[in-house]
Amino acid sequence: MLNIILFGPPGAGKGTQSERLIEKYGLVHLSTGDIFRANIKGETELGKLAKSYMDKGQLVPDEVTINMLRSEVEKQADPKGFIFDGFPRTNAQAKALDELLNDMGTEISIMLALEVEENELKERLKKRAEVSGRVDDADPAIIENRIKVYDAETAPVKDFYQGQGKYVGIDGIGSIDEITSRLNEAIMAI
Ligand code: ADP
DSSP: OEEEEEEOSTTSSHHHHHHHHHHHHTOEEEEHHHHHHHHHHTTOHHHHHHHHHHTTTOOOOHHHHHHHHHHHHHHOSSOSEEEEESOOOSHHHHHHHHHHHHHTTOOOOEEEEEEOOHHHHHHHHHHHHHHHOOHHHHOHHHHHHHHHHIIIIITTHHHHHHTTTOEEEEEOOSOHHHHHHHHHHHHHTO
């Protein structure tokens, strides 16, 4: 199996690039943010809970997120592999993901980290707010909080995969096609 983690701060382009990669490699795309938003739309209990955190730019608690992710992974019959987008966001999530994949006789192949500096991220999120309708994109204070949470809780996940020799940094500045090419090069080199 080819199991990719697409990593990077809010606004780095994970969703856009995931679309490209799933097409090329026939992978299952699991975006925890998208799954939470679908639950909010469907007014499920999980959605109500997730919304109370997301609207403030906080992380949904690990236990809730991990259980949801596990059930999405287990739903797939004979997958070629996965792209994890927006997960893992904490070291506890990374450990849980390793265990889950290990139980399935597989593992993470590579962590591809899109690197984009903070001012560019803020610009992109401001532009996205005009089209996305996302509450968490609309307010600069919430964007600020998401970046803070990223630096404190999510950035350390890099070390977890670096320790396993799986971390690859990718320059996330350039055209969408250029960045896709960089990602493909890194995948080909696995
Ligand atoms: P972005 O990367 O642009 O911030 P996402 O769609 O990945 O957007 O995430 C939106 C929000 O959903 C996060 O700010 C957080 O509240 C919640 N969320 C998504 N994935 C996770 C996760 N793995 N753990 C905890 N919360 C999450």
